[in-house]
Amino acid sequence: MSQMVVDSSTLILLAKCGLLQTVCDLFDVVVPKAVNIEVASEDLVKNYPDAALISDLTSKGAIKVQSIVSSERLKPPLSLHKGEEDALLLAVKLGRLLLATDDGKAIKAARFFKVPFIITPKIVVELFRLQKISFKKARESLEKLAKIGRYSPEIIADALVSLMEEKDGKTNNHKDTGRLIE
């Protein structure tokens, strides 16, 4: 299973758009200890069902928590919060693994260290492209990212266009082979 490092911002958005479990089923999701504390501390688990979901996935091993040794610290060109810095470090340490983040500043740092990154709307479109979720689920998730996730309308519009293009591509491919999708 492919590995992916996920930071707090993406864990929260994946949970809010109902795709966290799916991503954990398909990928080896790794988070630094600091991120796990940031989003699923004991207090947060009591107050937020999505924090409880993260805690549950962590205790089942679907989300793997890794500690960072202080001697392994990076020197990013800009200051980062501990969770974001540790997520970036983990991605570098594990061989420039894919970093899932929805934080503009963390993306800036990922670009600096040449770490490949992905944002939640792209994860949604990609899950559909890989036929892991239905078109309906993907569209609903993007709509949630717009409403609850506070994603900019231009990114959501572009993501919806990509989703439609993927759907059309699939429909055409299946027409060619005489099969229908959805």
Next chain:
Amino acid sequence: MAKPTTIRIPEDLLNEIDQFVQESNLDRSAYLREVLRKGFSLDKEDRLLLKYVRKELGQMEVCQELKWDPWQFLAHLKARNLYLNVELEDWLDAAELPS
């Protein structure tokens, strides 16, 4: 314990405050303390969120500074009609998922 400080206030603003305090039967010092506390809190939030939008601060740095938990962050953005600090360029440059 409250400490004294001195600030210069424009005369028209001070007159307006004095008139309001009198009409509302409020304690002038207590009222000014309250206004300062509320104003400072709002201004601090606005300035830190502006830094977030400009990518000078990350989401978790803002949460730490303002003592918000990360699950509240999106609601705070919504309340101010702000969006995540992720740009179209980031969407276009994002990697694909490994198949």
